[in-house]
Amino acid sequence: MSVLVYIENRNGKFKKSTYEIVSYGKRLANGLGSSLTLLSIGRVAEDELKNLGAYGAGKILSAETDAPLDDKAYASLIASAAQNSGATLVVMAHNVTGKALAPRVAVRLNAGLVSAVNGLPVSYQPFVVSKKAFSGKSLMQAEITSDIKVITLSQNTAGIETFAGEALIEKIDTSSMTSGTKVVSTEVQTGKILLSEADVVVSGGRGMRSADNWKPLEELAGVLGAATACSRPVSDEGWRPHHEHVGQTGKVVAPNLYFALGISGAIQHLAGISSSKVIVAVNKDPEAPIFSAADYGIVGDLQTVLPKMTEAFRKLKASS
Amino acid sequence: MNILVCISNVPDTTTRIKYSADMKSVDYSGVQWIINPWDELALTRAIELKEAHPALVQKITVITAGGADAEPTLRKALACGADDAIRVDAPGGDSLFTATQLAHAVKGEPFDVILCGIESSDYNGSAVGGMLAELLDYNSVSAVSSLNLEGNSVKVTREIDGGKQSIETSAPVVLIVQKGIAINPRIPSMRGIMTARTKPLKVVAAAAASPGSKVVGYQAPPQKSACKMIDPENIDELVHLLHTEARVI
Ligand SMILES: Cc1cc2nc3c(=O)[nH]c(=O)nc-3n(C[C@H](O)[C@H](O)[C@H](O)COP(=O)(O)OP(=O)(O)OC[C@H]3O[C@@H](n4cnc5c(N)ncnc54)[C@H](O)[C@@H]3O)c2cc1C
DSSP states (O other), X not given: OEEEEEEOXXXXXXXXXXXXXXXXXHHHHHHHTOEEEEEEESOOOHHHHHGGGGGTXXXXXXXXXXXXXXXXXXXXXXXXXXXXXXXXXXXXXXSHHHHHHHHHHHHHTTOEEEEEEOSSOSBTTTTEEEEEEGGGTEEEEEEEOSSSEEEEEOTTSSXXXXXXXXXXXXXXXXXXXXXSSEEEEEEEOOSSOOGGGOSEEEEEOGGGOSGGGHHHHHHHHHHHTOEEEEOHHHHHTTSSOGGGBBSTTSBOOOOSEEEXXXXXXXXXXXTTTTTOSEEEEEESOTTOTHHHHOSEEEESOHHHHHHHHHHHHHHHHHHO | OEEEEEOOEEEOTTOOOEEOTTSSSEEOTTOOEEEOHHHHHHHHHHHHHHHHOTTTOOEEEEEEESOGGGHHHHHHXXXXXXXXXXXXXXXXXXXXXXXXXXXXXXXXXXXXXXXXXXXXXXXXXXOHHHHHHHHHTOEEEEEEEEXXXXXXXXXXXXXXXXXXXXXXXXXXXXXEEOTTSOSSOOOOOHHHHHHHTTSOEEEEEOOOOOOSEEEEEEEOOOOOOOOEEEOTTOHHHHHHIIIIISOOO
């Protein structure tokens, strides 16, 4: 019996979310009285894999391949690894990759799937997990009743723990992988902090007035080392790219700190930000609903408040 | 080419969620039902493609698994521009149950491109599309933000971890779509509403299927404490509180 965690690399490197999911897998294995096996697909140097030992990695299956993500091929590889390692629980991150692969893996293993799970299970026997439902308006507990179980973990809900131990690497064969999709081109975001993994997010709404006004917002983001985001009308208008759209129909984010600048706080926007640890709102309307979701609020005009904020944070950063 | 759009019938996004007294189920009384927002965008793109390539796209079918109470939502999809509809007469279940019902109705039918929204706004499962693809043994591409058809080739843009990719694939394929696939959802016209009444809506019996999970109960999310208001003339106070009280910078 074991827990299998799929770990994703970006250009051969692991991210903070990988350490979270590995140490989460270890805690699950402990809770179930079983062992942890990791599966890496792609080319990752041995040192980078070995580093995962400190987060609880026991055995690491390394499927070295240059094959880009293909839902069917990757899911098939993960499902066979699960079968070969006798996994009764398969875990993936609830990100674009996990969303693509976990459902296919679940079908292959004839397993129940609960996605976007918050942290550790409520109980192991029966296996009950907690997750948000109705886009954050409700919390739900679900029991997975099948013998083999698949879950995806909501980012930043389990935290990172370290363990003593060493990782053992075993290469697995990828020669039978075939792909039904062809990658024509890949565009990687470089030099920018990615919204999905940022600790601080600076987000603007229609109250920013126009695309040209984004410069001061980006300046604040620069000072804070933050990712930039926006509300839906802002991306619909083309002021900002779609991948910055946060909310019910865009991205769900869970940073430590979220700035809502000129965002009214519609329920569909809140659906994407309610897992943020701290929310700061700036709005000229004291009645804006965003203030009932925020922890700190400023009633004022962004034209004057935003530059002042940037200065004040710059001062703090310079002194610390 | 025939396009199938999977539709989830969900409460309007502004619905306040109420529960049964024992907190074991959601109380849907008085709820307004809508096409799941992502499915609505998928349908919109399907209609755009049919308009742009009338010789290539023959038919748009919409499908849902659910009770008779889901039919008004299917009719709305027909009013938007779908040609016919299928309802698999299956009560609610988890994603595995739902995908099994859809696969049962679709298997052997000549659908070339199957579109699913990346998430359903009720249980936020992000699972039915991928499961359906696996059950049908079709290729799938998830997190698709643009879709074009050229002859037999299906060209999409998908979001990947840290960027995006242009992908080419061929029918039959399941595409799991997100924001960007279309911008403004199609709204039914008066004429659309009239013609929708007589468009075919086929009811298919449910397949034998067992779910892989079940809901144990619900809780309301924890209440937020009151917002601390800060004087716009005293931004240093905000910085100070974020640094020393909230400790997030
Ligand atoms: C099915 C559905 C799904 C949706 N999904 C999403 C989603 O995923 N994400 C999303 O964001 N929205 C979503 N929406 C839209 C949502 O309902 C709101 O319309 C949207 O969030 C409003 O965006 P906003 O706050 O930027 O703009 P507005 O509501 O126009 O608010 C602008 C705010 O800026 C303030 N303001 C104006 N000028 C200034 C100034 N100079 N200084 C300071 N403040 C100023 C105003 O007081 C106002 O509060 C969805 C809607 C539907 C129906």
